[in-house]
Amino acid sequence: MKKVFFKTMVVAALAGSAMSSCVNEIEDLYDPSYAAKKKQQYEAQWKIQFGSIDPEHNWGFSDDASEAKAMTRGANTEANMWANYISVPDSVNDAEVAAVLAVFNNPIDKSASKQVNWSDFWVQHVYQGSNSYVTEPDMNGYTNELQNVLLDQLQAAYYNENGELVYEHVNNFNASDGSTMLMQRSGTVSFAYMNPKDAGNLYSDYVIMEVNGQYYVGFDYSCNEPNTTVKADGIYNDWIVKIIPAEYINTKRIICEDLGNIGDFDFNDIVFDAYITWVWNGSANVQEAVISVKAAGGTLPIYIGGVEIHEAMGVASNVMVNTGAPNGASAPAAIFRIPVSSDNVADIEVKVNDAVVLEAPQGDAPQKICVPTTFKWCTERTNIKDAYPNFVNWSQDQSQATDWYNNPEEGSVM
Numbered sequence: 001m002k003k004v005f006f007k008t009m010v011v012a013a014l015a016g017s018a019m020s021s022c023v024n025e026i027e028d029l030y031d032p033s034y035a036a037k038k039k040q041q042y043e044a045q046w047k048i049q050f051g052s053i054d055p056e057h058n059w060g061f062s063d064d065a066s067e068a069k070a071m072t073r074g075a076n077t078e079a080n081m082w083a084n085y086i087s088v089p090d091s092v093n094d095a096e097v098a099a100v101l102a103v104f105n106n107p108i109d110k111s112a113s114k115q116v117n118w119s120d121f122w123v124q125h126v127y128q129g130s131n132s133y134v135t136e137p138d139m140n141g142y143t144n145e146l147q148n149v150l151l152d153q154l155q156a157a158y159y160n161e162n163g164e165l166v167y168e169h170v171n172n173f174n175a176s177d178g179s180t181m182l183m184q185r186s187g188t189v190s191f192a193y194m195n196p197k198d199a200g201n202l203y204s205d206y207v208i209m210e211v212n213g214q215y216y217v218g219f220d221y222s223c224n225e226p227n228t229t230v231k232a233d234g235i236y237n238d239w240i241v242k243i244i245p246a247e248y249i250n251t252k253r254i255i256c257e258d259l260g261n262i263g264d265f266d267f268n269d270i271v272f273d274a275y276i277t278w279v280w281n282g283s284a285n286v287q288e289a290v291i292s293v294k295a296a297g298g299t300l301p302i303y304i305g306g307v308e309i310h311e312a313m314g315v316a317s318n319v320m321v322n323t324g325a326p327n328g329a330s331a332p333a334a335i336f337r338i339p340v341s342s343d344n345v346a347d348i349e350v351k352v353n354d355a356v357v358l359e360a361p362q363g364d365a366p367q368k369i370c371v372p373t374t375f376k377w378c379t380e381r382t383n384i385k386d387a388y389p390n391f392v393n394w395s396q397d398q399s400q401a402t403d404w405y406n407n408p409e410e411g412s413v414m
């Protein structure tokens with residue numbers, strides 16, 4: 001399994017009340033009928049709050065397969081095909097460059113750098129800074145000016161199956177306006193460029209900053225060659241690229257209740273998007289799901305394909321993310337891939353506490369519901385029937401209020 005968590009992530013611990021409920025959950029796990037009991041309690045609560053259930057209800061899941069697209073690892077250079085299966089980002093405009101430079105033209109402390117965790121993402125060129133640098137004095141006290149230093153050959157890194165950091169070249173991507181590349185099955189664990197003044201060695205001195213809700217990687221040029229030594233100056237504007245999380249067309253959003261605090265029905269305990277695709281693994285085409293975790297409004301560990309979703313977002317497994325909880329965190333979505341054996345997103349296993357697999361049984365109380373990716377999830381502890389007044393009509397009869405998710409109550413959704 002590919003490693004998807006961060007190495008250095010520090011997030012505030014939780015309040016005591018959440019910890020104690022956590023202890024109860026763990027004790028319950030030793031009861032072999034734990035999952036069945038939890039689901040019974042859940043179903044009883046559902047009927048109290050939402051009434052009867054349409055016996056044919058499929059909770060938004062259908063047999064429609066996702067759009068399939070076979071590909072390999074790394075840069076996807078078939079730009080003429082992108083629009084068929086993925087939303088292509090707008091170009092970077094002048095106002096955006098100005099806003100980015102207002103941040104990157106100042107010294108940045110590396111500890112302010114953000115981390116993102118994406119297997120599938122876009123890279124866009126934003127800015128190339130000064131291309132001449134004055135070297136450190138040599139043994140005779142002479143300096144000289146390095147000219148035409150063009151940072152190039154951007155590298156992005158992921159952890160392979162053995163946990164090793166692997167850099168790969170972002171092919172067909174340059175430090176020139178309009179340059180855009182799609183990276184797939186890759187990673188944002190680290191970035192680097194090849195130093196043209198140091199025999200093509202990789203240099204990885206960068207920060208990631210968030211500007212107006214978007215993420216940018218800026219490099220600080222240096223050179224370690226004895227005769228052309230240039231010291232980094234703490235200004236990360238020597239090359240700036242934008243990184244954008246991939247959003248595939250025909251992606252489905254799945255919203256879940258984790259059966260921890262039964263009865264709040266906020267359906268934000270995990271919110272994730274899923275897209276199923278084919279990939280070439282070197283000897284055969286196999287299926288993978290691209291998972292994009294948007295929110296984790298629960299304090300129990302939840303696993304998709306063996307990946308703990310809070311950790312994938314860079315927080316501890318008992319910290320709520322992106323649901324507006326008072327002790328919660330906010331974080332960029334985490335994007336990772338898992339192997340799957342079905343082309344139906346309903347079959348993607350979501351497992352709580354290593355004990356309970358969330359289900360959407362036909363005609364019975366669902367722990368997960370499938371919605372369009374435009375769906376805005378509920379704020380923490382806001383019942384879905386309060387955020388979406390037509391939800392109950394739909395849950396009682398799926399032919400009614402089929403657009404229930406279109407009109408949330410103001411202030412009740414993220």
Ligand SMILES: [Ca+2]
Pocket residue numbers: 219220221232233234235236237238
């Ligand atoms: Ca610099």
Ligand SMILES: [Ca+2]
Pocket residue numbers: 257258261264265266267268269
């Ligand atoms: Ca909940």
Ligand SMILES: [Ca+2]
Pocket residue numbers: 266267268269297298323380381
């Ligand atoms: Ca919640």
